[in-house]
Amino acid sequence: MIIKSLVHSSKCKVCESDAHLCGVVDFNTSCDSKLPDHAVLPLTGIPIYYHRCENCGLLYTHAFDDWEFDDFKKYIYNDDYIKHDPDFLGVRPRNNAELVMSNFKPILKWNVLDYGGGDGQLANLLCEQGVKAVGWDPFHLNLELPQGKFELITSFEVFEHTPTPVATLLRLSVFWKKEGQFSFLH
Numbered sequence: 024m025i026i027k028s029l030v031h032s033s034k035c036k037v038c039e040s041d042a043h044l045c046g047v048v049d050f051n052t053s054c055d056s057k058l059p060d061h062a063v064l065p066l067t068g069i070p071i072y073y074h075r076c077e078n079c080g081l082l083y084t085h086a087f088d089d090w091e092f093d094d095f096k097k098y099i100y101n102d103d104y105i106k107h108d109p110d111f112l113g114v115r116p117r118n119n120a121e122l123v124m125s126n127f128k129p130i131l132k133w134n135v136l137d138y139g140g141g142d143g144q145l146a147n148l149l150c151e152q153g154v155k156a157v158g159w160d161p162f163h164l165n166l167e168l169p170q171g172k173f174e175l176i177t178s179f180e181v182f183e184h185t186p187t188p189v190a191t192l193l194r195l196s197v198f199w200k201k202e203g204q205f206s207f208l209h
């Protein structure tokens with residue numbers, strides 16, 4: 024596992040303002056590890072340093088800036104991922120489907136893309152309610168990008184996972200339909 028060396032002087036990944044070191048955790052730290060049903064792994068001794076932007080407050084790390092797709096697949100989004108994020112199955116997609124259906128009344132007329140949508144559960148739940156929805160997620164669903172443009176793009180729990188948030192947003196934006204474009208990022 025190759026972790027990027029500590030970056031002492033950093034510019035925010037969103038607004039490019041100065042950002043300072045604000046903390047460090049072990050690689051095996053999961054954000055919800057204190058909750059019931061969440062796995063707790065032994066320490067690896069691999070430090071992951073975080074910076075905080077002094078302008079917008081973004082909290083981020085450079086540790087994985089040099090990782091490729093296969094690194095994320097091997098070390099994070101592997102078969103054990105579900106042990107650290109049990110809501111990935113069922114609970115979160117159901118809650119998100121309710122949130123989307125209740126907030127976007129014209130949704131039955133729209134094509135909907137769930138960008139970074141895990142194994143496609145949210146898209147499937149929307150389809151069950153008559154929505155033309157498709158999910159895309161390279162780690163859990165499919166590598167092939169969806170075709171076409173979409174009136175609504177949802178993206179839940181994606182931007183805190185990407186090491187390049189601005190580039191991810193730009194990649195997502197190519198799927199916007201010109202009229203009535205709308206994204207819902209959460």
Ligand SMILES: [Zn+2]
Binds near residue numbers: 035036038078079080
């Ligand atoms: Zn910032």
